[in-house]
Amino acid sequence: MRTYLLIASWFCLAPLFSQSQEEILKYFHTITAEEVFDYAQTLSEPQFEGRLAGSPGYTKAAEYVAAHLKEWGIQPGFNGSYFKHYPLDYTNVKSLGSFSAQLIDRKGNTINKTYQFPAHYYPGSNSGTGEISGELVYVGYGITAPIYQYDDYKGLDVKNKIVMVETGHPKPTNASEWDDWAAYAGSSEKMSNALQHGAKGVLFISKIASPGIQYHKNIVYCHIDASVAEEFFFARNLNLDEIRKTLKQKNKPHSIELKHKVTISADTEYHPNGSYANLIGIIPGTDPLLKEEVIMVGAHLDGQGKLGELFPGALDNASGVADIMAAARALSNLPAPKRTIAFFFIGAEEKGLLGALEYAKAPLFSKDKTICYINLDMVGNGSGLYFGGGHSFPDIYKHFEASNEHFIHRPLKTNYLNRSYKGRPRTDGMALSKHGFRALSVHCTDRVKKLYYHHPADTPETLVPEIMEDVSKWIYLSLYSLANANSIDLNEEVKPEKSQN
Ligand SMILES: [Zn+2]
Numbered sequence: 001m002r003t004y005l006l007i008a009s010w011f012c013l014a015p016l017f018s019q020s021q022e023e024i025l026k027y028f029h030t031i032t033a034e035e036v037f038d039y040a041q042t043l044s045e046p047q048f049e050g051r052l053a054g055s056p057g058y059t060k061a062a063e064y065v066a067a068h069l070k071e072w073g074i075q076p077g078f079n080g081s082y083f084k085h086y087p088l089d090y091t092n093v094k095s096l097g098s099f100s101a102q103l104i105d106r107k108g109n110t111i112n113k114t115y116q117f118p119a120h121y122y123p124g125s126n127s128g129t130g131e132i133s134g135e136l137v138y139v140g141y142g143i144t145a146p147i148y149q150y151d152d153y154k155g156l157d158v159k160n161k162i163v164m165v166e167t168g169h170p171k172p173t174n175a176s177e178w179d180d181w182a183a184y185a186g187s188s189e190k191m192s193n194a195l196q197h198g199a200k201g202v203l204f205i206s207k208i209a210s211p212g213i214q215y216h217k218n219i220v221y222c223h224i225d226a227s228v229a230e231e232f233f234f235a236r237n238l239n240l241d242e243i244r245k246t247l248k249q250k251n252k253p254h255s256i257e258l259k260h261k262v263t264i265s266a267d268t269e270y271h272p273n274g275s276y277a278n279l280i281g282i283i284p285g286t287d288p289l290l291k292e293e294v295i296m297v298g299a300h301l302d303g304q305g306k307l308g309e310l311f312p313g314a315l316d317n318a319s320g321v322a323d324i325m326a327a328a329r330a331l332s333n334l335p336a337p338k339r340t341i342a343f344f345f346i347g348a349e350e351k352g353l354l355g356a357l358e359y360a361k362a363p364l365f366s367k368d369k370t371i372c373y374i375n376l377d378m379v380g381n382g383s384g385l386y387f388g389g390g391h392s393f394p395d396i397y398k399h400f401e402a403s404n405e406h407f408i409h410r411p412l413k414t415n416y417l418n419r420s421y422k423g424r425p426r427t428d429g430m431a432l433s434k435h436g437f438r439a440l441s442v443h444c445t446d447r448v449k450k451l452y453y454h455h456p457a458d459t460p461e462t463l464v465p466e467i468m469e470d471v472s473k474w475i476y477l478s479l480y481s482l483a484n485a486n487s488i489d490l491n492e493e494v495k496p497e498k499s500q501n
Pocket of ligand 1: 300316317349377378
């Protein structure tokens with residue numbers, strides 16, 4: 001009786017044909033932790049080579065997902081095809097290369113150091129190939145910004161030297177400067193600035209796989225751990241923390257010739273003629289009026305590829321893809337809903353949100369017919385649920401809230417959409433939001449296992465299959481409920497002003 005009441009109250013949100021209620025629960029129970037984990041595990045396998053957008057490994061992963069959609073009778077989104085292709089170059093990092101230094105201390109003594117992957121450095125995803133050696137110069141943010149009379153290279157000669165660069169940019173003095181500075185702060189911009197100043201190598205202080213940096217054949221680079229940078233300063237009796245503080249507080253360049261001799265070797269092969277695809281599968285709506293409206297759910301399918309070693313990208317973002325796949329499979333068994341549901345597997349997120357930006361330029365479904373885009377990124381580690389933007393769109397959120405309350409029973413939180421974020425967008429959802437789409441997101445809270453972000457240890461072992469099952473079941477129910485709603489109020493509720501007390 002209690003179950004009946006719960007089901008009845010949930011379906012008040014989305015009155016459906018009575019025979020489908022039983023069916024909804026029947027297919028709800030077909031989503032298992034094993035199924036969802038299996039998709040994520042498969043996508044993390046070496047055969048997909050870390051799903052680097054542009055490379056054959058990515059294409060293979062896209063074909064793997066499309067083959068499943070086809071098997072489930074989910075229709076191709078793009079004129080009979082699941083794919084929309086775009087040209088994209090990529091770099092094959094064939095081995096880990098090496099990174100070493102000859103430190104010169106204040107007294108002129110030399111100390112030879114050899115650094116290890118992954119503890120001390122990551123090879124550059126788009127580095128030129130070969131071995132370079134040169135004197136090391138710390139160039140702060142590595143930015144030359146004539147409009148603000150700011151130049152980290154001022155008075156320095158870095159010709160044929162190796163520059164060491166921080167992430168980020170000087171603090172903007174007012175809100176309108178954010179976008180200007182963000183445009184200078186990209187790693188590709190910093191790299192070409194180093195090249196323009198004659199440097200032959202770059203050490204990025206931030207140990208992360210970063211496939212979005214543009215390839216230049218005449219520059220070799222790698223990413224180093226902050227502890228290595230600290231050591232470079234320590235050897236000269238300097239303190240990196242203090243130097244960073246000065247850089248930040250004074251908002252002025254604070255570059256230093258460190259004199260150490262650094263050697264980087266990279267073993268790469270550049271492929272200018274690669275390509276990647278965005279992938280869309282749809283369940284067309286059936287209501288004569290409402291079928292034009294579309295609910296989109298998506299996840300980026302690409303990863304960081306291989307940096308001499310596989311970056312499996314299990315959590316980031318095989319997890320999001322797998323959660324959506326299982327939900328799509330289960331939804332494909334139900335009577336088609338009133339509105340169209342689209343499953344969007346996005347390419348080249350790791351290369352700078354390229355797939356999402358291409359979509360925004362030429363959307364398959366017009367903005368005014370797109371009810372919302374719901375983004376899943378790294379949704380496979382945690383014990384609670386988070387729905388980003390629910391307070392801003394309560395008439396969308398209520399479907400997610402109700403299905404969790406009645407069937408999933410996980411702690412659930414939400415927030416207001418943050419429309420005032422600064423600088424460049426960091427997720428596919430934010431990229432679409434910046435182009436006027438209603439972009440919401442699904443996350444997990446209360447991490448259960450250790451996080452290995454952009455790390456070779458982002459393996460299936462770091463996933464929590466139980467939360468993946470629940471996320472998949474949750475979006476299955478909520479999407480179906482939302483797609484069948486008689487009406488959806490899309491007026492945006494804006495975050496209330498904080499009270500002044
Ligand atoms: Zn991601």
